[in-house]
Amino acid sequence: MTESRPRGEWLIFQNDLLLVKSRDPFRLPPAADEPLFKDRLGVTGVLAPARGGYPWGEYHSDREIPENYETVGLRELWLLGGEKLFQSAGTAFQMMDWKRNSRFCPRCGAPMSPADNNRAYACPDCEYITYPILSPAVIMAVTKDDKLLLARNTRFPKGRFSVLAGFVEPGESLEEAVAREIYEEVNIKIKNIKYFGSQPWPFPHSLMLGFTAEWAEGELVPDGEEIEEARWFTPETMPEIPQSISISRRLIDNWLEGQKGKG
Numbered sequence: 001m002t003e004s005r006p007r008g009e010w011l012i013f014q015n016d017l018l019l020v021k022s023r024d025p026f027r028l029p030p031a032a033d034e035p036l037f038k039d040r041l042g043v044t045g046v047l048a049p050a051r052g053g054y055p056w057g058e059y060h061s062d063r064e065i066p067e068n069y070e071t072v073g074l075r076e077l078w079l080l081g082g083e084k085l086f087q088s089a090g091t092a093f094q095m096m097d098w099k100r101n102s103r104f105c106p107r108c109g110a111p112m113s114p115a116d117n118n119r120a121y122a123c124p125d126c127e128y129i130t131y132p133i134l135s136p137a138v139i140m141a142v143t144k145d146d147k148l149l150l151a152r153n154t155r156f157p158k159g160r161f162s163v164l165a166g167f168v169e170p171g172e173s174l175e176e177a178v179a180r181e182i183y184e185e186v187n188i189k190i191k192n193i194k195y196f197g198s199q200p201w202p203f204p205h206s207l208m209l210g211f212t213a214e215w216a217e218g219e220l221v222p223d224g225e226e227i228e229e230a231r232w233f234t235p236e237t238m239p240e241i242p243q244s245i246s247i248s249r250r251l252i253d254n255w256l257e258g259q260k261g262k263g
């Protein structure tokens with residue numbers, strides 16, 4: 001996996017896909033190719049140096065991509081280009097998605113302009129201001145004795161289980177969101193809710209906040225809508241779990257690691 005990349009490479013998105021010059025070997029659009037795409041870009045920007053300093057742009061969705069170019073999704077990018085590039089592209093994607101959705105004021109419909117050193121869009125007519133969108137979501141590893149709660153979302157590929165997750169609702173603390181989601185989705189009460197870590201999740205603008213917690217009372221009853229199956233697993237009975245790209249996998253690996261010590 002490539003961790004240091006040539007200067008001047010672009011991160012260009014068409015809808016939610018990234019344009020690449022080649023997949024194998026992995027190559028982003030180089031600065032030398034700018035004439036191929038520069039007049040086909042909508043919103044553009046440049047990432048901060050801490051995020052790689054890449055210029056980025058939104059390729060018009062109704063234009064053909066340059067000859068010999070192809071597109072990859074962000075999840076695939078993590079496998080092709082490594083975690084650091086995934087983070088850079090995720091940041092660029094969130095900025096691009098926010099900017100392309102901020103052209104008109106959602107309150108009065110007037111065209112908006114960049115404001116606050118390009119960190120916001122402001123409406124000249126009604127003074128509405130919009131900042132980049134972040135949607136906090138909680139994700140939690142709940143344990144009962146030496147077992148971990150894993151569940152099957154109805155949208156998962158067949159056989160896949162993971163920890164539970166859900167969006168934080170207005171007026172809720174993160175801990176309240178953790179307890180509510182678990183109760184709504186599998187009908188148990190939990191205790192000892194502790195912060196674990198976080199991960200930006202650009203699909204399209206989530207911030208995943210990971211927690212651990214312990215079972216307190218109740219029997220597992222999947223809600224039947226979002227969750228079709230929920231069970232307690234031991235390290236020996238683990239089902240298929242998500243790839244290492246996500247904080248869900250980090251939560252599961254962290255628990256597995258802790259179980260080893262007890263063996």
Ligand SMILES: [Zn+2]
Nearest residue numbers: 105108123126
């Ligand atoms: Zn307005």
